[in-house]
Amino acid sequence: MIERRAVFSHRWLPIALVAPQLAVTAVFFLWPAYETVVSAFYVQGAFGGSEHFVGLHNFTALWDNASYLHSFGITLIFSAATTLLALSVSLLLAVNANRALRGAKVYQALLAWPYAVAPAIAGVLWLFMLNPSVGLLARALDGLGVPWDFRVNGTQAMVLVVMASAWRQIAYNFLFFLAALQSVPSSLIEAAAIDGAGPIRRFWTIVFPLLSPTTFFLLVIDLVYSFFETFGVIDTVTQGGPANATNILVYQVFETGFVGLDLGGSAAQSVVLMLFIIGLTVLQFRFIEGRVRY
């Protein structure tokens, strides 16, 4: 922490200033998080009341729970696909926006705005285009001989939620990539060009390595997004179906807790998600602290 030379001295004012933030943090963040961790080690009786300690039982039960393991696998596929799609499309667009001398600003403004669209609303927009009865794209696919019905076909449902989730995230990634590309010194590119490197080779040997801090940052952001923020997409588009084909972990936690009322099981699943996000946050901060540059 950078220290300041000049500070005020006052007995209660600083406490009063941090108090609201700490109160909200303690009541709505730390206490529920503590409760979550504790209840992951308990089993609750069918009608509340009697609770008893079961150690790691809730966790081992997850390991034996086929539908949870399935959901785990689904989440990995969904997150990897969403992240890769969002990163690659936005990088492609940013590289081209950086190359387009004319109109770069216009492109930037027109490509950035879907960031304002809620994931759930993005889901509704894509659902409309791809719903089997009136969807424009669904009918076009049928016309091309692809029988499209994501309400029956799990793979198609997955494609739909990945498209909707990535669509919104492209805008966010695009802004970061473009900013990073604009800070690559043009003298480097020119030097490589003089040495006879073509545009593609220059991109992979010079530009892409220079972008790696941004890419890593966005990779973490997109993973967190696809793990947690996409709940709205799933709930509006597929509700986890068909046959659990899009039942990602956050959706499963919600179902186990609020629909199934299995408190211990839901808490154990929450703890697994907690470990995941703690890992990613620590990784990100160590990376930012280290500021890896090439």
Place this chain on the structure above:
Amino acid sequence: MVERRGLSRVIPHIVLLAGLLLVGFPIAIALIASSHTAADLVGHFPATFGSHLIDNYRHVLLAGSTNKGAPVATMLWNSLVMALGISIGKIVISIASAYAIVYFRFPLRGLCFWLIFVTLMLPVQVRILPTYQVVADLHMLDSYSGLIVPLIASATATFLFRQFFFTLPDELLEAARIDGAGPLRFFWDMVLPLSRTTIAALFVVEFIYGWNLYLWPLIVTTRENMSTIVMGIQHMVVVADQTPSWNWIMATAVLAILPPLLVVIFMQRQFVKSFVEPEK
């Protein structure tokens, strides 16, 4: 750029136009669909705008889309209150705690900082049931305070203000002290006016965050007239035993996109600036 001839000048524009199509197509479809009757959307998708634009928007705003569910005007109002409450709340309590952490020495200062930091790792999805329980115990379900207060702790906003305060020169504080200004006066007359850009940038990011929340309003509200537009649209889409009224749903979707979009457009400069800092 190095190459300046032929194809290499055209290709970027082709790729970008394809990108614009990808980004703009779903919205164009939504706008067109929201101007037709439900019957017009069955069969071939209309290529042009219909004549029911105003009818459809008036209908959803005043009556909602299905028999049940609140009118969209109510949901928009709830979303607005929630988004403003969250963004303003986060800014106020974060600027206060950042000011305390940077400009004062007090016991457990380091601990306070770490406790705030920890919230980054605890999104509502990983502590969902107990958080619901706390809100229920405090009788905050189905209320604006329940939608807003539990979310106004913000590590990101606190870090951003702290970062910004470190860039202010120490001489500023020394000069203020010589003039006899106390900590509150210094805050009001110097720090707050200087923080305007940071506040604006944060407002954009947090307004969009608040407006777009889905899971939180879903669990803390049960009454229809408390639902927000982003989660309320789900009840229009998922209807049992009947075809969804897509013209009305698309009108609702457009209305749900409009407010955060306007914030982005009118505060574009601050918005882009806010991207310099990581957002959570």
